[in-house]
């Protein structure tokens with residue numbers, strides 16, 4: 001059967017101009033996610049298959065349904081306008097030019113991989129403007145999240161003037177400013193040459209990652225001191241009094257004042273000593289803090305949260321940065337706050353005062369940040385690991401391989417606009433396969449993530465293999 005005859009053997013009907021059903025005798029049935037061209041008597045439209053019926057028997061037909069994405073103009077370009085109902089339209093797999101037209105119609109231009117959109121393949125492109133909301137990147141460990149996040153970040157840095165802050169628990173983005181050989185001069189200009197500033201706990205010649213206690217809001221300071229407003233009622237209350245009389249006091253100032261005080265003040269002093277806060281390396285002292293660097297106009301800042309000796313230090317410096325971004329929200333500097341392994345900072349069940357406060361801040365940014373230009377891009381392994389009030393505020397989904405049915409169910413509930421049948425494919429994704437849905441793509445897009453322009457950071461440790469020659 002020629003392609004022509006096969007195309008004629010497919011017919012679609014839409015009674016509302018928004019969804020359609022189709023039947024086809026094509027030798028290769030359409031798959032969920034495929035983009036199709038629908039030609040009716042009076043209308044040409046582009047649609048996407050969202051569900052398919054039982055597979056055909058030998059020589060049989062297959063059915064399915066889909067959504068109408070756009071009308072197609074005389075010039076073959078998709079136009080986002082209402083489509084009238086149609087009967088008996090022919091159905092064909094969309095050619096690459098139509099996929100590209102679809103991307104153009106929404107201004108999607110950032111190349112991030114390869115989109116297999118049906119009968120044709122083309123470069124998968126994202127709409128930078130679609131990052132003006134919160135994005136959730138999810139997939140099991142080893143599915144390629146961090147790599148994909150790197151690809152997205154590179155393209156965002158290349159194509160936009162967004163301020164980007166990366167909270168990086170595993171030192172995976174410490175080489176985001178180092179281009180691989182062969183990168184274009186344009187890429188080198190935008191990504192290299194100091195555009196990306198990497199702050200790290202220690203090391204000669206490195207930009208240090210630091211925080212400033214003195215300028216934090218008192219309640220954030222109290223959280224850093226692990227004070228609970230209810231369980232430590234008296235101490236907490238006294239802390240607020242002391243700190244009010246000690247503007248811009250460092251932890252060392254505070255400890256000095258407390259040493260001469262009454263029982264409650266001495267308890268506070270003991271708390272600082274017991275927590276070992278004197279020895280924390282994270283204090284800025286006469287260095288700039290991370291928050292100050294970000295505010296001073298640094299475009300892309302990577303905070304390598306590893307390498308501190310006290311696990312409270314990375315949480316505290318993250319808190320300082322988030323407090324500062326929130327405190328200056330009225331300046332409306334468009335900012336993408338990226339958190340890899342997001343459950344470490346906004347856990348579903350945070351533990352300890354600092355993590356609770358960090359989570360509260362992220363919940364607040366999730367709920368109210370958009371109007372101030374503060375947008376989140378959060379990556380984690382399971383939706384249930386991050387705070388539900390953060391997840392429910394995400395509008396963009398990037399899904400990599402994920403096995404758990406319960407997790408996919410949860411995603412289907414939060415991201416109701418993603419065809420369930422597309423979500424159900426996720427357990428079968430291979431490394432680097434990703435489903436994107438939301439404001440950053442013209443339609444839910446299944447793609448293979450492209451290559452990184454810069455180096456990956458701390459890669460997995462390889463399993464050392466036995467030397468077979470030596471062991472016989």
Ligand SMILES: Nc1ncnc2c1ncn2[C@@H]1O[C@H](COP(=O)(O)OP(=O)(O)O)[C@@H](O)[C@H]1O
Nearest residue numbers: 140141142143144145146147148432449459460
């Ligand atoms: N698209 C890709 N192309 C090539 N290698 C990849 C790709 N995605 C991931 N990898 C490799 O697979 C491994 C796991 O990827 P990673 O991004 O660290 O997964 P995750 O963050 O989901 O645990 C890494 O060694 C990474 O280099």
Ligand SMILES: [Mg+2]
Nearest residue numbers: 145146147340
């Ligand atoms: Mg990772």
